[in-house]
Amino acid sequence: MDVRSLKNYLYWLFCQFELITCSYLMEPWEKLLFYTFNITVLVTALYAAYSFVPGHISTAFQLFLHLFGNQRESAVSVVK
Amino acid sequence: INHIVHNGGLYKRPFNEAFEETPMLVAVLTYVGYGVLTLFGYLRDFMRQWKIEKCQNATEREEQKDFVPLYQDFENFYNRNLYMRIRDSWNRPICSVPGAKVDMMERVSHDYNWTFTYTGRVIKDIINMGSYNYLGFAQKAGTCQEAAAKVLSQYGAGVCSTRQEMGNLDKHEELEKLVARFLGVESAMAYGMGFATNSMNIPALVGKGCLILSDELNHASLVLGARLSGATIRIFKHNNMQSLEKLLKDAIVHGQPRTRRPWKKILILVEGIYSMEGSIVRLPEVIALKKKYKSYLYLDEAHSIGALGPSGRGVVDYFGLSPEDVDVMMGTFTKSFGAAGGYIGGKKELIDYLRTYSHSAVYATSLSPPVVEQIITSMKCIMGEDGTTVGKARVQQLAENTRYFRRRLKEMGFIIYGNEDSPVVPLMLYMPAKIGAFGREMLKRNIGVVVVGFPATPIIESRARFCLSAAHTKEMLDTVSVSSCLPFAHAFYKQIQLLPSFGRLIQCLVHKLVEP
Numbered sequence: 001m002d003v004r005s006l007k008n009y010l011y012w013l014f015c016q017f018e019l020i021t022c023s024y025l026m027e028p029w030e031k032l033l034f035y036t037f038n039i040t041v042l043v044t045a046l047y048a049a050y051s052f053v054p055g056h057i058s059t060a061f062q063l064f065l066h067l068f069g070n071q072r073e074s075a076v077s078v079v080k
Numbered sequence: 081i082n083h084i085v086h087n088g089g090l091y092k093r094p095f096n097e098a099f100e101e102t103p104m105l106v107a108v109l110t111y112v113g114y115g116v117l118t119l120f121g122y123l124r125d126f127m128r129q130w131k132i133e134k135c136q137n138a139t140e141r142e143e144q145k146d147f148v149p150l151y152q153d154f155e156n157f158y159n160r161n162l163y164m165r166i167r168d169s170w171n172r173p174i175c176s177v178p179g180a181k182v183d184m185m186e187r188v189s190h191d192y193n194w195t196f197t198y199t200g201r202v203i204k205d206i207i208n209m210g211s212y213n214y215l216g217f218a219q220k221a222g223t224c225q226e227a228a229a230k231v232l233s234q235y236g237a238g239v240c241s242t243r244q245e246m247g248n249l250d251k252h253e254e255l256e257k258l259v260a261r262f263l264g265v266e267s268a269m270a271y272g273m274g275f276a277t278n279s280m281n282i283p284a285l286v287g288k289g290c291l292i293l294s295d296e297l298n299h300a301s302l303v304l305g306a307r308l309s310g311a312t313i314r315i316f317k318h319n320n321m322q323s324l325e326k327l328l329k330d331a332i333v334h335g336q337p338r339t340r341r342p343w344k345k346i347l348i349l350v351e352g353i354y355s356m357e358g359s360i361v362r363l364p365e366v367i368a369l370k371k372k373y374k375s376y377l378y379l380d381e382a383h384s385i386g387a388l389g390p391s392g393r394g395v396v397d398y399f400g401l402s403p404e405d406v407d408v409m410m411g412t413f414t415k416s417f418g419a420a421g422g423y424i425g426g427k428k429e430l431i432d433y434l435r436t437y438s439h440s441a442v443y444a445t446s447l448s449p450p451v452v453e454q455i456i457t458s459m460k461c462i463m464g465e466d467g468t469t470v471g472k473a474r475v476q477q478l479a480e481n482t483r484y485f486r487r488r489l490k491e492m493g494f495i496i497y498g499n500e501d502s503p504v505v506p507l508m509l510y511m512p513a514k515i516g517a518f519g520r521e522m523l524k525r526n527i528g529v530v531v532v533g534f535p536a537t538p539i540i541e542s543r544a545r546f547c548l549s550a551a552h553t554k555e556m557l558d559t560v561s562v563s564s565c566l567p568f569a570h571a572f573y574k575q576i577q578l579l580p581s582f583g584r585l586i587q588c589l590v591h592k593l594v595e596p
Contacts, residue, residue: 019517020113024517
């Protein structure tokens with residue numbers, strides 16, 4: 001029962017996508033072109049996220065550590 | 081905007097009119113859709129020019145290719161790339177009387193709406209939500225039809241002349257006296273075509289040196305008549321009395337543009353019900369302004385005559401005003417009376433002048449006798465002079481249908497424009513793909529609707545327009561409103577407005593996901 005309503009819901013979402021981007025009105029070869037372009041862009045974006053985002057996050061994390069680490073050390077030295 | 085009703089106020093009943101703002105998300109998504117279609121339009125035009133694809137639309141001949149290009153403007157681009165894709169929702173051929181249910185000839189297209197072929201099948205009993213059949217007089221059986229058939233056997237179908245020559249029948253005289261009595265004016269004159277009534281009589285009433293103040297959303301016939309007259313035209317915002325008053329003040333204070341002389345005549349052009357918006361004119365305020373600034377009022381009651389008012393006498397009756405305040409009352413017989421033609425009513429001097437000087441009276445063929453008899457019988461029925469209460473029952477049924485249908489659609493969450501009491505119900509669709517999808521899906525469910533897109537409405541505000549009728553039963557209205565909630569539910573629009581935060585929206589979607 002849950003699977004059926006999930007399938008209906010996904011079909012509804014797909015219909016909304018088709019209507020909003022007007023792929024409902026396109027001829028089959030236009031739809032193929034449009035979906036290929038969309039999926040390519042999406043896959044490229046996901047791959048870029050997968051390969052570069054951890055690197056960026058670790059660099060940013062290191063930068064923050066460097067900044068706050070320096071401060072803590074200097075504060076500690078003053079107290080001493 | 082609700083006007084508070086109090087003693088001495090202009091409005092004797094609440095005036096509820098609403099034009100909801102387009103939700104921001106919907107506007108953005110509509111532009112996205114149009115953007116995608118434009119890109120594909122450019123691609124297809126490129127392919128057509130480089131002969132990769134067969135060119136099926138109109139182009140210039142080879143010899144004319146070096147001249148000024150004819151088909152490069154936006155209208156033609158829209159026509160061949162956007163309109164062609166959804167063209168099957170318009171010009172559908174019907175083959176029975178357009179009553180509450182209608183028969184339609186089925187047609188298919190094998191090359192994406194460039195050509196159509198008839199399959200030969202007739203789709204029967206489609207619920208008709210598109211005809212202007214407000215009081216249900218479009219019938220093929222009944223008193224109106226019998227009277228018209230009798231007159232057809234007496235007078236024939238053709239008149240073969242204009243009003244001023246040999247085309248003035250005693251039926252026309254009878255009709256005009258009846259129309260004058262119906263409206264409560266001194267005299268009236270009937271013409272063969274409603275469009276021609278407006279476009280041919282406004283030039284007879286105003287000329288150069290006069291000022292026309294016309295509403296933003298006036299019908300093409302009024303615009304054409306105003307332009308043909310040669311008068312100066314100024315536009316005020318739709319149903320906006322502050323804008324109208326400002327224009328009137330400027331006109332009186334400054335006069336004509338170069339010479340500063342006073343205007344010969346100031347004519348205000350308004351309509352009773354605006355058919356694309358479903359809004360009703362603010363007639364008490366217009367009349368108050370007209371009296372204050374000494375101008376004339378031309379009221380086009382094409383959609384409101386017969387459809388509004390406790391006794392069906394139009395927008396003047398609806399507001400409880402006196403017909404003497406409106407200088408020129410124009411209307412058509414096409415909508416509520418189930419016939420064809422138009423009329424103008426007013427003071428006797430005005431109508432006598434129009435009998436001589438109107439282009440339509442001099443050059444256009446007069447009304448056909450069976451059509452005149454249909455108008456006479458239906459008008460007598462509405463007034464109650466045929467001895468039954470059928471007319472009154474129809475007017476009340478239309479008012480009930482209007483209130484019920486509008487309430488049902490609003491409860492379902494659609495955005496509906498216009499006044500609470502107008503039988504024209506525009507349901508907003510906004511996105512171009514939904515125009516085509518709505519028309520087709522409703523036809524699959526045996527309901528015929530009229531969807532309206534770009535040239536008739538602003539580009540993002542496309543809509544489906546329902547025209548209610550006294551002939552619709554409650555079951556039909558229930559079927560239509562339930563079917564409107566199609567699998568691609570438009571009720572999403574209202575939810576966006578009611579949920580201010582995006583988080584609530586996600587919560588709502590997740591709730592939809594897990595409900596059994």
